[in-house]
Amino acid sequence: MRLQAAGVKLGYGERIVVDGLDLGIEAGTATTIIGPNGCGKSTLLRALGRLLKPQGGEVLLDGKRIDKIPTREVAKILGVLPQAPIAPEGLTVADLVARGRHPHQTWYRQWSSDDEGAVTEALDMTGLADLAERPLDELSGGQRQRAWISMALAQGTDLLLLDEPTTFLDLAHQVEVLELVRHLHRQAGRTVVMVLHDLNLAARYADRLVAMRGGRVISSGTPHEVLTEELLGEVFELDAKVIEDPVAGTPLVVPIGPRTRPAGPAA
Protein backbone atom coordinates (compact mmCIF):
# COMPACT_ATOMS: atom_id res chain seq x y z
CA MET A 1 0.00 0.00 0.00
CA ARG A 2 1.58 3.29 -1.13
CA LEU A 3 -0.79 5.67 0.51
CA GLN A 4 -3.36 5.01 3.17
CA ALA A 5 -5.94 6.93 5.17
CA ALA A 6 -6.77 5.18 8.43
CA GLY A 7 -9.81 6.46 10.29
CA VAL A 8 -9.15 10.05 9.28
CA LYS A 9 -11.29 12.86 10.63
CA LEU A 10 -11.01 15.91 8.40
CA GLY A 11 -12.46 19.37 8.50
CA TYR A 12 -11.87 23.08 8.74
CA GLY A 13 -12.04 24.25 12.32
CA GLU A 14 -15.39 23.24 13.79
CA ARG A 15 -16.82 22.01 10.50
CA ILE A 16 -16.09 18.32 10.08
CA VAL A 17 -16.28 17.14 6.46
CA VAL A 18 -14.97 13.59 6.74
CA ASP A 19 -15.16 11.42 9.85
CA GLY A 20 -13.52 8.04 10.30
CA LEU A 21 -12.69 7.31 6.67
CA ASP A 22 -10.44 4.44 5.54
CA LEU A 23 -8.90 4.28 2.08
CA GLY A 24 -5.89 2.51 0.61
CA ILE A 25 -4.10 3.35 -2.63
CA GLU A 26 -2.17 0.44 -4.18
CA ALA A 27 1.16 1.06 -5.91
CA GLY A 28 0.91 1.62 -9.65
CA THR A 29 -2.84 2.23 -9.76
CA ALA A 30 -4.75 5.18 -11.18
CA THR A 31 -7.54 5.97 -8.73
CA THR A 32 -10.26 8.52 -9.27
CA ILE A 33 -12.43 9.85 -6.47
CA ILE A 34 -15.96 10.79 -7.51
CA GLY A 35 -18.89 12.19 -5.62
CA PRO A 36 -21.30 15.11 -5.47
CA ASN A 37 -20.18 18.65 -4.62
CA GLY A 38 -19.24 19.02 -0.99
CA CYS A 39 -18.87 15.28 -0.33
CA GLY A 40 -15.31 15.77 0.93
CA LYS A 41 -13.35 14.37 -2.01
CA SER A 42 -11.04 17.37 -2.38
CA THR A 43 -10.64 17.49 1.39
CA LEU A 44 -9.61 13.82 1.37
CA LEU A 45 -7.12 14.43 -1.44
CA ARG A 46 -5.61 17.37 0.44
CA ALA A 47 -5.21 15.18 3.51
CA LEU A 48 -3.58 12.40 1.48
CA GLY A 49 -1.14 15.03 0.18
CA ARG A 50 -0.49 16.36 3.75
CA LEU A 51 -1.87 19.78 2.76
CA LEU A 52 -4.50 19.35 5.47
CA LYS A 53 -3.70 17.88 8.87
CA PRO A 54 -6.25 15.30 10.03
CA GLN A 55 -8.03 16.10 13.31
CA GLY A 56 -8.09 12.37 13.99
CA GLY A 57 -6.72 9.17 12.50
CA GLU A 58 -3.62 9.12 10.35
CA VAL A 59 -2.33 9.18 6.78
CA LEU A 60 0.41 6.67 5.99
CA LEU A 61 2.89 7.03 3.15
CA ASP A 62 4.69 3.76 2.43
CA GLY A 63 3.59 2.58 5.86
CA LYS A 64 4.94 5.57 7.78
CA ARG A 65 2.93 8.42 9.24
CA ILE A 66 3.18 11.19 6.67
CA ASP A 67 3.36 13.95 9.29
CA LYS A 68 6.40 12.26 10.86
CA ILE A 69 8.38 12.35 7.59
CA PRO A 70 10.17 15.67 6.90
CA THR A 71 7.99 17.59 4.44
CA ARG A 72 10.88 17.98 2.01
CA GLU A 73 11.37 14.20 1.91
CA VAL A 74 7.65 13.72 1.28
CA ALA A 75 7.98 16.23 -1.57
CA LYS A 76 10.46 13.91 -3.29
CA ILE A 77 7.98 11.02 -3.20
CA LEU A 78 4.59 12.66 -3.54
CA GLY A 79 3.45 15.60 -5.67
CA VAL A 80 0.12 17.37 -5.23
CA LEU A 81 -1.49 19.65 -7.76
CA PRO A 82 -4.27 21.64 -6.08
CA GLN A 83 -7.39 22.81 -7.83
CA ALA A 84 -6.88 26.01 -9.90
CA PRO A 85 -3.37 26.87 -8.69
CA ILE A 86 -2.12 30.46 -8.93
CA ALA A 87 1.06 31.86 -10.45
CA PRO A 88 2.60 35.33 -10.41
CA GLU A 89 2.08 37.30 -13.59
CA GLY A 90 4.78 36.95 -16.20
CA LEU A 91 6.07 33.60 -14.94
CA THR A 92 7.23 31.58 -17.95
CA VAL A 93 6.48 27.90 -18.49
CA ALA A 94 10.15 26.98 -18.09
CA ASP A 95 10.39 28.94 -14.82
CA LEU A 96 7.26 27.32 -13.46
CA VAL A 97 8.50 23.84 -14.32
CA ALA A 98 11.91 24.65 -12.85
CA ARG A 99 10.21 25.50 -9.54
CA GLY A 100 9.12 21.87 -9.37
CA ARG A 101 12.76 21.13 -8.54
CA HIS A 102 12.44 23.03 -5.27
CA PRO A 103 12.60 19.98 -2.94
CA HIS A 104 15.84 18.84 -4.58
CA GLN A 105 17.60 22.16 -4.14
CA THR A 106 19.42 23.66 -1.20
CA TRP A 107 19.86 27.38 -0.85
CA TYR A 108 23.55 27.21 -1.76
CA ARG A 109 23.08 24.77 -4.67
CA GLN A 110 20.21 26.09 -6.72
CA TRP A 111 20.65 24.43 -10.08
CA SER A 112 22.26 21.11 -11.06
CA SER A 113 22.40 18.95 -14.17
CA ASP A 114 19.80 16.70 -12.52
CA ASP A 115 17.46 19.68 -12.33
CA GLU A 116 18.14 20.55 -15.93
CA GLY A 117 17.47 16.98 -17.07
CA ALA A 118 14.24 16.71 -15.09
CA VAL A 119 12.91 20.03 -16.41
CA THR A 120 13.77 19.14 -20.00
CA GLU A 121 12.14 15.74 -19.67
CA ALA A 122 9.01 17.16 -18.05
CA LEU A 123 8.61 19.78 -20.79
CA ASP A 124 9.11 17.12 -23.43
CA MET A 125 6.66 14.69 -21.93
CA THR A 126 3.90 17.30 -21.78
CA GLY A 127 4.74 18.59 -25.27
CA LEU A 128 5.52 22.07 -23.97
CA ALA A 129 9.16 22.43 -25.05
CA ASP A 130 8.11 24.82 -27.82
CA LEU A 131 6.22 27.00 -25.37
CA ALA A 132 8.93 26.99 -22.67
CA GLU A 133 9.58 30.72 -22.89
CA ARG A 134 5.97 31.84 -23.05
CA PRO A 135 4.41 33.46 -19.99
CA LEU A 136 1.86 31.20 -18.37
CA ASP A 137 -0.93 33.76 -18.65
CA GLU A 138 -0.67 33.77 -22.45
CA LEU A 139 -1.42 30.05 -22.74
CA SER A 140 -4.76 28.38 -23.35
CA GLY A 141 -6.41 26.63 -20.42
CA GLY A 142 -5.30 23.20 -21.61
CA GLN A 143 -1.71 24.28 -22.15
CA ARG A 144 -1.64 25.95 -18.75
CA GLN A 145 -2.88 22.80 -17.05
CA ARG A 146 -0.21 20.81 -18.89
CA ALA A 147 2.38 23.29 -17.63
CA TRP A 148 1.28 22.71 -14.04
CA ILE A 149 1.38 18.95 -14.52
CA SER A 150 4.81 19.44 -16.01
CA MET A 151 5.90 21.21 -12.82
CA ALA A 152 4.61 18.29 -10.76
CA LEU A 153 6.53 15.94 -13.06
CA ALA A 154 9.76 17.88 -12.69
CA GLN A 155 9.37 17.33 -8.96
CA GLY A 156 10.26 13.73 -9.85
CA THR A 157 7.73 11.95 -7.62
CA ASP A 158 6.21 8.60 -8.49
CA LEU A 159 3.01 9.44 -6.61
CA LEU A 160 0.83 12.17 -8.09
CA LEU A 161 -2.33 13.63 -6.56
CA LEU A 162 -4.37 15.81 -8.92
CA ASP A 163 -7.39 17.79 -7.73
CA GLU A 164 -9.78 18.29 -10.63
CA PRO A 165 -7.08 18.68 -13.27
CA THR A 166 -9.71 19.21 -15.97
CA THR A 167 -11.78 22.00 -14.38
CA PHE A 168 -12.59 24.87 -16.76
CA LEU A 169 -11.35 22.91 -19.79
CA ASP A 170 -13.43 22.08 -22.86
CA LEU A 171 -13.94 18.40 -23.67
CA ALA A 172 -11.06 18.16 -26.12
CA HIS A 173 -8.65 19.64 -23.60
CA GLN A 174 -10.02 17.44 -20.83
CA VAL A 175 -9.24 14.39 -22.94
CA GLU A 176 -5.81 15.79 -23.79
CA VAL A 177 -4.92 16.26 -20.10
CA LEU A 178 -6.28 12.85 -19.10
CA GLU A 179 -4.39 11.13 -21.95
CA LEU A 180 -1.26 12.73 -20.54
CA VAL A 181 -2.09 11.47 -17.05
CA ARG A 182 -2.72 7.98 -18.43
CA HIS A 183 0.63 8.09 -20.20
CA LEU A 184 2.38 9.05 -16.95
CA HIS A 185 0.62 6.23 -15.20
CA ARG A 186 1.13 3.50 -17.82
CA GLN A 187 4.53 4.32 -19.32
CA ALA A 188 6.25 5.55 -16.21
CA GLY A 189 4.44 3.41 -13.66
CA ARG A 190 3.39 6.33 -11.50
CA THR A 191 0.66 5.96 -8.90
CA VAL A 192 -2.04 8.55 -9.58
CA VAL A 193 -4.95 9.72 -7.47
CA MET A 194 -7.37 12.21 -9.05
CA VAL A 195 -10.58 13.98 -8.24
CA LEU A 196 -12.81 14.26 -11.31
CA HIS A 197 -16.35 15.46 -11.91
CA ASP A 198 -17.00 13.84 -15.28
CA LEU A 199 -18.07 10.28 -14.50
CA ASN A 200 -17.59 8.97 -18.03
CA LEU A 201 -14.04 10.28 -18.24
CA ALA A 202 -13.41 9.00 -14.72
CA ALA A 203 -14.56 5.53 -15.79
CA ARG A 204 -12.40 5.62 -18.87
CA TYR A 205 -9.16 6.91 -17.38
CA ALA A 206 -9.06 5.25 -13.96
CA ASP A 207 -8.55 1.64 -13.01
CA ARG A 208 -10.00 2.21 -9.54
CA LEU A 209 -12.99 4.40 -8.65
CA VAL A 210 -13.85 5.60 -5.18
CA ALA A 211 -17.38 6.98 -4.79
CA MET A 212 -17.98 9.28 -1.82
CA ARG A 213 -21.00 10.90 -0.29
CA GLY A 214 -21.35 12.87 2.92
CA GLY A 215 -17.71 12.28 3.87
CA ARG A 216 -17.95 8.49 3.58
CA VAL A 217 -16.76 6.02 0.96
CA ILE A 218 -19.89 4.41 -0.46
CA SER A 219 -18.19 2.11 -2.93
CA SER A 220 -14.76 1.43 -4.37
CA GLY A 221 -13.41 -0.92 -6.98
CA THR A 222 -13.08 -1.13 -10.75
CA PRO A 223 -15.25 1.27 -12.81
CA HIS A 224 -17.53 -1.66 -13.71
CA GLU A 225 -18.02 -2.53 -10.05
CA VAL A 226 -18.64 1.02 -8.88
CA LEU A 227 -20.55 2.78 -11.64
CA THR A 228 -23.91 1.08 -11.39
CA GLU A 229 -27.38 2.54 -11.79
CA GLU A 230 -28.05 1.77 -8.15
CA LEU A 231 -24.93 3.64 -6.97
CA LEU A 232 -25.73 6.69 -9.10
CA GLY A 233 -29.08 6.86 -7.39
CA GLU A 234 -27.57 6.52 -3.94
CA VAL A 235 -24.55 8.81 -4.37
CA PHE A 236 -25.69 11.43 -6.86
CA GLU A 237 -29.46 11.13 -6.45
CA LEU A 238 -29.53 10.60 -10.18
CA ASP A 239 -31.70 8.33 -12.28
CA ALA A 240 -29.50 7.10 -15.10
CA LYS A 241 -28.88 4.29 -17.52
CA VAL A 242 -25.40 2.77 -17.50
CA ILE A 243 -24.44 1.34 -20.89
CA GLU A 244 -21.15 0.22 -22.36
CA ASP A 245 -18.91 2.94 -23.77
CA PRO A 246 -18.75 1.98 -27.48
CA VAL A 247 -15.14 3.22 -27.69
CA ALA A 248 -13.43 2.08 -24.51
CA GLY A 249 -15.80 -0.59 -23.22
CA THR A 250 -16.00 1.16 -19.85
CA PRO A 251 -19.32 2.08 -18.20
CA LEU A 252 -21.05 5.09 -19.75
CA VAL A 253 -23.56 7.08 -17.72
CA VAL A 254 -26.61 8.41 -19.55
CA PRO A 255 -28.61 10.59 -17.15
CA ILE A 256 -32.39 10.43 -17.11
CA GLY A 257 -33.09 13.01 -14.44
CA PRO A 258 -32.99 13.70 -10.69
CA ARG A 259 -33.91 10.59 -8.73
CA THR A 260 -37.67 10.14 -8.51
CA ARG A 261 -38.44 9.32 -4.93
CA PRO A 262 -41.24 6.88 -4.32
CA ALA A 263 -42.54 8.85 -1.34
CA GLY A 264 -43.32 12.54 -1.90
CA PRO A 265 -41.44 15.24 -3.79
CA ALA A 266 -37.64 15.44 -3.82
CA ALA A 267 -36.09 17.49 -1.02
Add this chain to the structure above:
Amino acid sequence: MSATAVAPRIRGVRHRRLTVLFALLAAVLVAVVLSVTVGSKSVPLADAWHALTAPTGTENDIVIRALRVPRTVLGVLAGVALGVAGALMQGHTRNPLADPGLLGVTQGAAFAMVSSIILLGVSSLLGYIWFGLAGALVASVAVFALGMTGGKGSPTPVTLALAGTAVSAFLYALTSAIVLLDEQAMDVFRFWQAGSIAARGADVVWQVLPFILAGLVLAAVNAPGLNALSLGEDVARSLGQNIPVTRAVGVAAVTLLSGASVAACGSLAFVGLIVPHMTRPLSGTDHRWLLPYSGLVGAALLLVADVVGRVVAPPGELEVGVVLALLGAPFFVALVRRRKPVRL
Protein backbone atom coordinates in the same frame (compact mmCIF):
# COMPACT_ATOMS: atom_id res chain seq x y z
CA MET B 1 12.50 24.03 -30.37
CA SER B 2 13.48 20.52 -29.42
CA ALA B 3 14.11 19.20 -25.97
CA THR B 4 17.83 19.71 -26.17
CA ALA B 5 17.35 23.44 -26.80
CA VAL B 6 15.96 23.99 -23.31
CA ALA B 7 19.30 23.61 -21.56
CA PRO B 8 21.15 26.33 -23.52
CA ARG B 9 18.13 28.57 -23.04
CA ILE B 10 18.43 28.26 -19.26
CA ARG B 11 22.13 29.07 -19.48
CA GLY B 12 21.35 32.02 -21.77
CA VAL B 13 18.96 33.44 -19.18
CA ARG B 14 21.58 33.02 -16.50
CA HIS B 15 24.11 34.90 -18.63
CA ARG B 16 21.70 37.78 -19.21
CA ARG B 17 20.92 37.96 -15.50
CA LEU B 18 24.59 38.24 -14.59
CA THR B 19 24.97 41.01 -17.19
CA VAL B 20 22.11 42.96 -15.58
CA LEU B 21 23.67 42.38 -12.16
CA PHE B 22 26.95 43.94 -13.28
CA ALA B 23 25.13 46.84 -14.96
CA LEU B 24 23.30 47.56 -11.70
CA LEU B 25 26.53 47.34 -9.72
CA ALA B 26 28.03 49.88 -12.14
CA ALA B 27 25.00 52.15 -11.64
CA VAL B 28 25.47 52.03 -7.86
CA LEU B 29 29.17 52.83 -8.32
CA VAL B 30 28.31 55.90 -10.43
CA ALA B 31 25.79 57.00 -7.79
CA VAL B 32 28.44 56.55 -5.08
CA VAL B 33 30.91 58.72 -7.00
CA LEU B 34 28.25 61.42 -7.49
CA SER B 35 27.31 61.27 -3.83
CA VAL B 36 30.92 61.69 -2.72
CA THR B 37 31.78 64.52 -5.10
CA VAL B 38 28.60 66.57 -5.66
CA GLY B 39 27.11 68.91 -3.09
CA SER B 40 27.06 72.45 -1.79
CA LYS B 41 30.83 72.14 -1.95
CA SER B 42 31.83 70.33 -5.12
CA VAL B 43 34.92 68.17 -4.81
CA PRO B 44 36.89 67.11 -7.93
CA LEU B 45 37.22 63.38 -8.38
CA ALA B 46 41.01 63.52 -7.94
CA ASP B 47 40.65 65.33 -4.60
CA ALA B 48 38.08 62.79 -3.46
CA TRP B 49 40.47 59.96 -4.28
CA HIS B 50 43.20 61.83 -2.43
CA ALA B 51 40.97 62.19 0.61
CA LEU B 52 40.15 58.50 0.64
CA THR B 53 43.62 57.11 0.04
CA ALA B 54 46.11 59.62 1.49
CA PRO B 55 44.36 62.36 3.48
CA THR B 56 46.47 65.31 4.53
CA GLY B 57 43.86 67.28 6.43
CA THR B 58 42.82 69.68 3.68
CA GLU B 59 39.31 71.12 3.75
CA ASN B 60 38.22 68.73 1.02
CA ASP B 61 39.69 65.79 2.95
CA ILE B 62 37.58 66.69 5.95
CA VAL B 63 34.38 67.20 3.95
CA ILE B 64 34.85 63.86 2.22
CA ARG B 65 35.86 61.78 5.20
CA ALA B 66 33.65 63.23 7.89
CA LEU B 67 30.51 64.05 5.91
CA ARG B 68 30.26 62.61 2.44
CA VAL B 69 31.56 59.09 3.06
CA PRO B 70 29.32 58.27 6.05
CA ARG B 71 26.38 59.84 4.24
CA THR B 72 27.06 57.79 1.12
CA VAL B 73 27.61 54.54 3.01
CA LEU B 74 24.42 55.08 4.96
CA GLY B 75 22.59 55.81 1.70
CA VAL B 76 23.85 52.56 0.18
CA LEU B 77 22.93 50.55 3.29
CA ALA B 78 19.47 52.08 3.64
CA GLY B 79 18.80 51.81 -0.09
CA VAL B 80 19.81 48.15 -0.23
CA ALA B 81 17.87 47.38 2.94
CA LEU B 82 14.66 49.12 1.88
CA GLY B 83 14.79 47.76 -1.67
CA VAL B 84 15.21 44.19 -0.45
CA ALA B 85 12.64 44.65 2.33
CA GLY B 86 10.11 46.04 -0.15
CA ALA B 87 10.56 43.10 -2.52
CA LEU B 88 10.23 40.65 0.38
CA MET B 89 7.14 42.40 1.67
CA GLN B 90 5.38 42.45 -1.69
CA GLY B 91 6.32 38.82 -2.24
CA HIS B 92 5.01 37.63 1.11
CA THR B 93 1.79 39.62 0.98
CA ARG B 94 1.26 39.08 -2.78
CA ASN B 95 0.28 42.71 -2.72
CA PRO B 96 1.94 45.07 -5.22
CA LEU B 97 1.08 48.02 -2.96
CA ALA B 98 2.72 46.59 0.15
CA ASP B 99 5.69 48.39 1.62
CA PRO B 100 7.86 47.51 4.62
CA GLY B 101 5.93 50.04 6.70
CA LEU B 102 3.00 47.63 6.62
CA LEU B 103 4.58 45.68 9.50
CA GLY B 104 4.34 48.75 11.70
CA VAL B 105 8.11 49.42 11.76
CA THR B 106 7.82 53.09 10.78
CA GLN B 107 5.28 54.02 13.42
CA GLY B 108 6.98 51.75 15.95
CA ALA B 109 10.28 53.58 15.48
CA ALA B 110 8.61 56.99 15.61
CA PHE B 111 6.72 56.20 18.78
CA ALA B 112 9.76 54.77 20.56
CA MET B 113 11.87 57.80 19.62
CA VAL B 114 9.47 60.44 20.84
CA SER B 115 8.72 58.44 23.99
CA SER B 116 12.41 58.15 24.77
CA ILE B 117 12.67 61.93 24.52
CA ILE B 118 9.82 62.82 26.85
CA LEU B 119 10.08 59.92 29.28
CA LEU B 120 13.83 59.33 29.50
CA GLY B 121 15.21 62.65 28.30
CA VAL B 122 17.29 61.02 25.58
CA SER B 123 18.89 63.76 23.53
CA SER B 124 21.64 62.22 21.37
CA LEU B 125 21.19 60.99 17.80
CA LEU B 126 22.62 57.57 18.63
CA GLY B 127 20.19 57.36 21.54
CA TYR B 128 17.14 58.10 19.37
CA ILE B 129 18.26 55.53 16.84
CA TRP B 130 18.65 52.78 19.44
CA PHE B 131 15.13 53.46 20.66
CA GLY B 132 13.84 53.72 17.09
CA LEU B 133 15.34 50.31 16.32
CA ALA B 134 13.84 48.76 19.42
CA GLY B 135 10.47 50.33 18.65
CA ALA B 136 10.51 49.01 15.10
CA LEU B 137 11.33 45.48 16.27
CA VAL B 138 8.71 45.47 19.03
CA ALA B 139 5.99 46.86 16.73
CA SER B 140 6.75 44.24 14.10
CA VAL B 141 6.67 41.38 16.62
CA ALA B 142 3.34 42.72 17.91
CA VAL B 143 1.94 42.82 14.39
CA PHE B 144 3.14 39.27 13.75
CA ALA B 145 1.60 38.03 17.01
CA LEU B 146 -1.70 39.80 16.34
CA GLY B 147 -1.74 38.45 12.78
CA MET B 148 -1.32 34.97 14.18
CA THR B 149 -4.29 35.07 16.56
CA GLY B 150 -6.73 34.98 13.65
CA GLY B 151 -6.15 31.39 12.80
CA LYS B 152 -4.10 28.30 12.48
CA GLY B 153 -0.59 29.01 13.67
CA SER B 154 0.77 31.00 10.77
CA PRO B 155 -0.34 34.56 9.99
CA THR B 156 -1.76 35.00 6.51
CA PRO B 157 -0.90 38.02 4.34
CA VAL B 158 -4.36 39.42 5.03
CA THR B 159 -4.21 39.11 8.83
CA LEU B 160 -0.68 40.58 8.77
CA ALA B 161 -1.80 43.58 6.72
CA LEU B 162 -4.81 44.17 8.96
CA ALA B 163 -2.77 43.88 12.15
CA GLY B 164 -0.06 46.13 10.66
CA THR B 165 -2.57 48.82 9.73
CA ALA B 166 -4.21 48.70 13.14
CA VAL B 167 -0.94 48.80 15.11
CA SER B 168 0.42 51.60 12.90
CA ALA B 169 -2.71 53.72 13.35
CA PHE B 170 -2.64 53.19 17.11
CA LEU B 171 1.04 54.11 17.44
CA TYR B 172 0.64 57.09 15.12
CA ALA B 173 -2.12 58.44 17.35
CA LEU B 174 0.10 58.10 20.42
CA THR B 175 3.05 59.71 18.64
CA SER B 176 0.88 62.62 17.50
CA ALA B 177 -0.36 63.17 21.01
CA ILE B 178 3.19 63.22 22.40
CA VAL B 179 4.66 65.60 19.83
CA LEU B 180 1.76 68.02 20.30
CA LEU B 181 2.64 68.20 23.99
CA ASP B 182 6.42 68.32 23.78
CA GLU B 183 8.32 70.79 21.65
CA GLN B 184 11.66 68.98 21.65
CA ALA B 185 10.01 65.71 20.62
CA MET B 186 8.18 67.59 17.87
CA ASP B 187 11.49 68.93 16.54
CA VAL B 188 13.13 65.54 16.38
CA PHE B 189 10.01 63.98 14.96
CA ARG B 190 9.47 66.36 12.06
CA PHE B 191 13.05 66.06 10.82
CA TRP B 192 12.97 62.32 11.25
CA GLN B 193 9.66 62.06 9.45
CA ALA B 194 10.98 63.90 6.38
CA GLY B 195 13.63 61.22 5.93
CA SER B 196 17.31 62.07 5.56
CA ILE B 197 20.73 60.47 5.37
CA ALA B 198 22.61 63.72 6.04
CA ALA B 199 24.42 64.70 9.25
CA ARG B 200 24.82 61.16 10.52
CA GLY B 201 28.35 60.15 11.31
CA ALA B 202 30.23 56.91 10.89
CA ASP B 203 28.98 55.86 14.35
CA VAL B 204 25.41 55.64 13.00
CA VAL B 205 26.65 53.49 10.12
CA TRP B 206 28.30 51.08 12.57
CA GLN B 207 25.19 51.14 14.72
CA VAL B 208 22.82 49.87 12.02
CA LEU B 209 25.26 47.77 9.96
CA PRO B 210 24.93 44.50 11.95
CA PHE B 211 21.12 44.62 11.76
CA ILE B 212 21.14 45.22 8.02
CA LEU B 213 23.70 42.46 7.40
CA ALA B 214 21.66 40.01 9.47
CA GLY B 215 18.54 41.04 7.55
CA LEU B 216 20.29 40.47 4.22
CA VAL B 217 21.40 36.97 5.26
CA LEU B 218 17.82 36.09 6.23
CA ALA B 219 16.56 37.55 2.96
CA ALA B 220 18.98 35.38 0.98
CA VAL B 221 17.84 32.28 2.87
CA ASN B 222 14.22 33.28 2.28
CA ALA B 223 14.42 33.76 -1.51
CA PRO B 224 13.89 30.16 -2.71
CA GLY B 225 11.07 29.61 -0.22
CA LEU B 226 9.41 32.80 -1.41
CA ASN B 227 9.55 31.47 -4.98
CA ALA B 228 7.67 28.38 -3.83
CA LEU B 229 5.19 30.48 -1.83
CA SER B 230 4.41 32.64 -4.85
CA LEU B 231 2.70 29.58 -6.37
CA GLY B 232 0.24 29.55 -3.47
CA GLU B 233 0.47 27.93 -0.04
CA ASP B 234 -0.81 24.53 -1.20
CA VAL B 235 1.74 24.20 -3.99
CA ALA B 236 4.50 25.51 -1.71
CA ARG B 237 3.63 22.90 0.90
CA SER B 238 3.49 20.24 -1.78
CA LEU B 239 7.00 21.30 -2.84
CA GLY B 240 8.18 20.60 0.71
CA GLN B 241 8.30 24.18 1.97
CA ASN B 242 7.55 24.80 5.65
CA ILE B 243 5.13 27.74 5.42
CA PRO B 244 5.22 29.10 9.01
CA VAL B 245 9.05 29.06 9.06
CA THR B 246 9.23 30.76 5.66
CA ARG B 247 6.82 33.49 6.77
CA ALA B 248 8.62 34.01 10.06
CA VAL B 249 12.04 34.29 8.38
CA GLY B 250 10.58 36.76 5.87
CA VAL B 251 9.03 38.92 8.56
CA ALA B 252 12.28 38.86 10.58
CA ALA B 253 14.27 39.94 7.52
CA VAL B 254 11.86 42.79 6.68
CA THR B 255 11.87 43.91 10.32
CA LEU B 256 15.65 44.03 10.61
CA LEU B 257 16.19 45.70 7.23
CA SER B 258 13.45 48.29 7.37
CA GLY B 259 13.66 48.80 11.13
CA ALA B 260 17.36 49.65 10.93
CA SER B 261 16.99 51.99 7.96
CA VAL B 262 13.89 53.71 9.25
CA ALA B 263 15.44 54.28 12.69
CA ALA B 264 18.58 55.79 11.16
CA CYS B 265 17.14 57.71 8.22
CA GLY B 266 13.50 58.40 9.00
CA SER B 267 10.48 57.35 7.08
CA LEU B 268 11.68 56.35 3.64
CA ALA B 269 9.30 53.42 3.24
CA PHE B 270 8.35 54.77 -0.17
CA VAL B 271 11.63 53.30 -1.45
CA GLY B 272 10.38 49.87 -0.49
CA LEU B 273 7.15 50.39 -2.41
CA ILE B 274 8.58 51.73 -5.64
CA VAL B 275 11.87 49.82 -6.06
CA PRO B 276 10.42 46.33 -6.66
CA HIS B 277 8.23 47.79 -9.40
CA MET B 278 11.28 49.33 -11.08
CA THR B 279 13.16 46.06 -10.70
CA ARG B 280 10.64 43.46 -11.86
CA PRO B 281 10.97 44.27 -15.58
CA LEU B 282 14.70 43.47 -15.19
CA SER B 283 14.49 40.42 -12.97
CA GLY B 284 11.20 38.70 -13.73
CA THR B 285 9.43 36.88 -10.93
CA ASP B 286 12.38 34.91 -9.52
CA HIS B 287 13.12 36.22 -6.03
CA ARG B 288 16.67 34.91 -6.17
CA TRP B 289 17.29 37.72 -8.65
CA LEU B 290 14.53 40.15 -7.70
CA LEU B 291 15.96 40.58 -4.17
CA PRO B 292 19.58 41.42 -5.09
CA TYR B 293 18.49 43.59 -8.02
CA SER B 294 16.05 45.46 -5.78
CA GLY B 295 18.83 46.09 -3.27
CA LEU B 296 21.06 47.62 -5.95
CA VAL B 297 18.26 49.66 -7.52
CA GLY B 298 17.30 50.88 -4.05
CA ALA B 299 20.87 52.00 -3.30
CA ALA B 300 21.24 53.81 -6.64
CA LEU B 301 17.83 55.46 -6.31
CA LEU B 302 18.41 56.67 -2.76
CA LEU B 303 21.86 58.11 -3.55
CA VAL B 304 20.73 59.83 -6.75
CA ALA B 305 17.70 61.32 -4.97
CA ASP B 306 20.00 62.52 -2.19
CA VAL B 307 22.37 64.15 -4.71
CA VAL B 308 19.43 65.83 -6.45
CA GLY B 309 18.29 67.17 -3.07
CA ARG B 310 21.72 68.74 -2.53
CA VAL B 311 21.75 70.70 -5.78
CA VAL B 312 18.14 71.80 -6.42
CA ALA B 313 17.83 74.46 -3.75
CA PRO B 314 21.25 76.06 -3.11
CA PRO B 315 22.51 77.03 -0.67
CA GLY B 316 20.08 74.80 1.25
CA GLU B 317 19.37 71.13 0.84
CA LEU B 318 16.19 69.19 0.36
CA GLU B 319 15.83 66.03 2.48
CA VAL B 320 16.14 62.83 0.48
CA GLY B 321 12.75 61.67 1.69
CA VAL B 322 11.14 64.80 0.22
CA VAL B 323 12.97 64.40 -3.11
CA LEU B 324 12.01 60.73 -3.29
CA ALA B 325 8.36 61.53 -2.76
CA LEU B 326 8.40 64.46 -5.22
CA LEU B 327 10.18 62.54 -7.97
CA GLY B 328 8.92 59.12 -7.06
CA ALA B 329 5.20 59.76 -6.97
CA PRO B 330 4.86 60.94 -10.59
CA PHE B 331 7.28 58.25 -11.69
CA PHE B 332 5.27 55.61 -9.90
CA VAL B 333 2.04 56.84 -11.47
CA ALA B 334 3.65 56.73 -14.92
CA LEU B 335 4.96 53.22 -14.28
CA VAL B 336 1.59 51.94 -13.20
CA ARG B 337 -0.16 53.59 -16.15
CA ARG B 338 2.28 52.34 -18.76
CA ARG B 339 2.37 48.72 -17.62
CA LYS B 340 -0.77 47.09 -16.42
CA PRO B 341 -0.60 46.64 -12.66
CA VAL B 342 1.29 43.53 -11.67
CA ARG B 343 -0.60 40.64 -10.20
CA LEU B 344 1.60 38.87 -7.69
